[in-house]
Amino acid sequence: MKSKRTSLVHLIYFSRLNLSADPAARAKQIGEITRQAQKKNEFAVITSFLILDGPFALQVIEGERQSVHETFQRIASDSRHREVQIVEWREILKRDFVTSFTTVTRAAANEAHFAKAGLLPMLQRGTPKGGAIHGLAVTLQAESMAKQGIDHLFV
Numbered sequence: 001m002k003s004k005r006t007s008l009v010h011l012i013y014f015s016r017l018n019l020s021a022d023p024a025a026r027a028k029q030i031g032e033i034t035r036q037a038q039k040k041n042e043f044a045v046i047t048s049f050l051i052l053d054g055p056f057a058l059q060v061i062e063g064e065r066q067s068v069h070e071t072f073q074r075i076a077s078d079s080r081h082r083e084v085q086i087v088e089w090r091e092i093l094k095r096d097f098v099t100s101f102t103t104v105t106r107a108a109a110n111e112a113h114f115a116k117a118g119l120l121p122m123l124q125r126g127t128p129k130g131g132a133i134h135g136l137a138v139t140l141q142a143e144s145m146a147k148q149g150i151d152h153l154f155v
């Protein structure tokens with residue numbers, strides 16, 4: 001089981017969304033992003049988790065250094081968001097996310113997790129902590145897997 005993996009990294013960024021204010025149109029836009037991102041990430045063996053918190057997008061992207069670089073180049077030039085800022089970029093020993101692309105939107109059902117992470121004031125100041133974004137993403141993923149009854153597969 002000691003396969004030597006080379007240069008696995010994660011990149012965490014945040015941005016301001018340029019999506020429609022109309023809920024139905026916004027849902028459609030998010031659906032389009034999901035379709036594109038899933039396909040590209042599967043091909044590039046990228047795993048990722050996207051959090052949508054009001055006007056902000058927060059994403060963790062994991063994979064081989066070059067794949068993460070290329071994926072981020074595309075994301076950063078996407079006009080569906082702006083002010084894309086890297087919070088953290090570093091080597092990691094293992095991946096923490098299990099799907100190519102999962103997105104979770106802040107809502108009443110998960111409000112407690114968002115409130116506990118306390119990211120909103122940091123986002124408004126423009127100084128969110130990488131650890132806080134990553135921690136919230138891990139928590140939201142765990143909850144989503146528990147709901148699907150597949151959490152025991154990933155302990």
Ligand SMILES: Cc1cc2nc3c(=O)[nH]c(=O)nc-3n(C[C@H](O)[C@H](O)[C@H](O)COP(=O)(O)O)c2cc1C
Binds near residue numbers: 038
């Ligand atoms: C908030 C946000 C997150 C995105 N996440 C990804 C992603 O994880 N992977 C990806 O390939 N594209 C992602 N995209 C879409 C890319 O920006 C881009 O549109 C897509 O990769 C298609 O690129 P292309 O038009 O050069 O083929 C994201 C876009 C937005 C707005």
